[in-house]
Amino acid sequence: MVERVKTGIPGFDEIVNGGIPKRNVVLLSGGPGTGKSIFGTQYLWNGLQMGEPGVFVALEEHPVQVRINMRQFGWDVRPYEQQGVFAIVDAFTGGIGEAAKREKYVVRDPTDVGELIDVLKQAIRDVGALRVVIDSVSTLYLTKPAVARGVVLQLKRVLSGLGTTSILVSQVSVTERGFGGPGVEHAADGIVRLDLDEYNGELVRSIIVWKMRGTKHSMRRHPFEITDKGIIIHHDKVVRIKGGTAYIEGA
Numbered sequence: 001m002v003e004r005v006k007t008g009i010p011g012f013d014e015i016v017n018g019g020i021p022k023r024n025v026v027l028l029s030g031g032p033g034t035g036k037s038i039f040g041t042q043y044l045w046n047g048l049q050m051g052e053p054g055v056f057v058a059l060e061e062h063p064v065q066v067r068i069n070m071r072q073f074g075w076d077v078r079p080y081e082q083q084g085v086f087a088i089v090d091a092f093t094g095g096i097g098e099a100a101k102r103e104k105y106v107v108r109d110p111t112d113v114g115e116l117i118d119v120l121k122q123a124i125r126d127v128g129a130l131r132v133v134i135d136s137v138s139t140l141y142l143t144k145p146a147v148a149r150g151v152v153l154q155l156k157r158v159l160s161g162l163g164t165t166s167i168l169v170s171q172v173s174v175t176e177r178g179f180g181g182p183g184v185e186h187a188a189d190g191i192v193r194l195d196l197d198e199y200n201g202e203l204v205r206s207i208i209v210w211k212m213r214g215t216k217h218s219m220r221r222h223p224f225e226i227t228d229k230g231i232i233i234h235h236d237k238v239v240r241i242k243g244g245t246a247y248i249e250g251a
């Protein structure tokens with residue numbers, strides 16, 4: 001029996017046959033505004049509701065902004081930080097600014113992957129994390145694509161080794177077909193892609209699971225929505241394109 005981690009994101013566990021296999025490192029890839037950060041934080045929040053501690057690594061946004069964004073969906077993580085079951089690793093500010101001085105886990109040099117891993121390990125141990133989200137890993141190798149695969153493998157050893165089931169957010173450009181960097185796709189245990197595409201003057205959100213080691217999964221493109229309560233995936237529906245128009249149909 002495969003041990004699974006339930007994301008609790010409506011519709012997602014259904015398309016991966018019950019949840020993400022434990023210790024998998026999943027690449028969550030997508031263009032701008034596709035919902036990657038919301039998906040990642042929803043996964044961590046749901047974990048906290050199920051008694052599973054988590055760590056969020058902020059590389060794209062100030063930790064203060066991460067808390068504000070989460071609160072907009074009703075996900076107030078402050079009490080969980082105070083209880084010591086949730087932590088944000090600040091790999092954004094470099095320790096600069098008044099607000100940054102109040103952060104417990106700060107990576108002084110966010111370009112130093114070694115330092116980031118040391119701070120991350122500490123945070124995982126302190127809170128007993130079972131879930132980790134890194135938003136985004138692309139930032140770690142934007143200027144040096146050749147090291148991308150190595151960075152992901154290094155993170156995978158740590159994340160999987162410490163027993164966490166993790167999501168690595170990967171940014172791709174609007175038109176890019178890939179998942180974010182040479183070899184990264186092969187290093188990850190799973191690939192989930194979020195898309196936002198325009199058909200006939202309308203933007204349509206969809207999700208597809210490209211791979212997920214250790215389980216069978218849906219091979220279809222499912223529509224999803226972002227609501228005030230977060231992401232809702234319609235696992236019983238699929239997106240089909242006919243004559244340049246997108247149709248949402250029963251699966």
Ligand SMILES: Nc1ncnc2c1ncn2[C@@H]1O[C@H](COP(=O)(O)OP(=O)(O)OP(=O)(O)O)[C@@H](O)[C@H]1O
Pocket residue numbers: 030031032033034035036037038039171226227228229
């Ligand atoms: N309350 C809400 N209701 C509906 N949609 C929302 C709500 N809040 C945010 N969104 C949508 O979510 C999008 C942002 O999602 P998110 O920040 O997760 O994107 P992302 O994939 O991480 O993008 P980037 O790579 O640009 O940071 C917004 O552009 C908006 O379309």
